[in-house]
Amino acid sequence: MTVKPAMAQQRRILVTGATGKVGAAFIERLLSDPRFADVSLRALCHRRGLPARPRLEVLTGSMERRGDIERALVDVTHVLHLATSKESPDTIMDVAVRGLFWLLEACRTRPEFQQFILIGGDASVGHAFYRHPTPVTETQRHTAYPGCYALSKVLEEVMLEQYALQYDLDVCCLRAPWIMEKDDLRFHLSFGADVFGAPRWRELVPPADADAYERSHTIPVLLDGDGAPVKRNFVHVDDLVSAILAAIDHPKARRQTFNICMDEPLDYGALGAYLTESRHLPTVAVRAPFHSTWLDNSKARFLLGWRPAYDLKRFTDAAWSYRRAPDDPRVVWYPG
Numbered sequence: 001m002t003v004k005p006a007m008a009q010q011r012r013i014l015v016t017g018a019t020g021k022v023g024a025a026f027i028e029r030l031l032s033d034p035r036f037a038d039v040s041l042r043a044l045c046h047r048r049g050l051p052a053r054p055r056l057e058v059l060t061g062s063m064e065r066r067g068d069i070e071r072a073l074v075d076v077t078h079v080l081h082l083a084t085s086k087e088s089p090d091t092i093m094d095v096a097v098r099g100l101f102w103l104l105e106a107c108r109t110r111p112e113f114q115q116f117i118l119i120g121g122d123a124s125v126g127h128a129f130y131r132h133p134t135p136v137t138e139t140q141r142h143t144a145y146p147g148c149y150a151l152s153k154v155l156e157e158v159m160l161e162q163y164a165l166q167y168d169l170d171v172c173c174l175r176a177p178w179i180m181e182k183d184d185l186r187f188h189l190s191f192g193a194d195v196f197g198a199p200r201w202r203e204l205v206p207p208a209d210a211d212a213y214e215r216s217h218t219i220p221v222l223l224d225g226d227g228a229p230v231k232r233n234f235v236h237v238d239d240l241v242s243a244i245l246a247a248i249d250h251p252k253a254r255r256q257t258f259n260i261c262m263d264e265p266l267d268y269g270a271l272g273a274y275l276t277e278s279r280h281l282p283t284v285a286v287r288a289p290f291h292s293t294w295l296d297n298s299k300a301r302f303l304l305g306w307r308p309a310y311d312l313k314r315f316t317d318a319a320w321s322y323r324r325a326p327d328d329p330r331v332v333w334y335p336g
Contacts, residue, residue, distance in 0.1 A: 076113070
């Protein structure tokens, strides 16, 4: 009698935080990529939903409830963990820390589980809040800046590392800096109330000056305490998604942390100069208590064969050429 070999487990990826910019972009890319034609997805959604479609199942639940997480993990082979909570002390430990704990607890007991990918952040190494005299590699000690969000990113990375050691799990952390898409960069540089993220430029100059800069579309050039333009790390969502796809089932991704970012940090001085040259926009220097940081992505380039497609010019041109449709409203976001 011939014994047929057991069929391989069909790959099914659970995506938490699936309605965010990274989750939505990842779902679109994976479903259209022929390399992953045999992969199905399950999206765990909380406040916002997604329409179900072929190879995409949508569940409603919360990272705060263990039962929702265990239900979402049925027959799942891979997890892409994106869900988080920003500076929200009332929810962040339940969502970011306890939720990750329930995920990992469930994964370690399931024979079908294969890989866990966490999207971390450079908040875990302090990004612009601390002086980093040399490029920041994956060996940099954790240095959370003040606030609960940065602390949660440290706790996530440490928990993932320890679960890998304790239970021999195949895990990977992709540590990303500020993730940008569409016209985010353009609105990051706005002196108006529609500014995206931080700093809030109009709070760093006199009110009358801020109003004038807003009217003239003046570009702020962020300077550090020594008067030098700040170098700050960014990643375009398309590049981050490419890194996620590269890490799935990659043997060299096992138990590794990778910095996923542009090859060079964005230099506010060079950015202002390029916008003056290409779009005739004026600039103004704005001082703030931040420091330049160079997040080194060479490990991801070497081990994963990943390369970011966006440099300063492509990043800028994409943001200034993007035009939002009526059904694509801006979300004004501050980190605090």
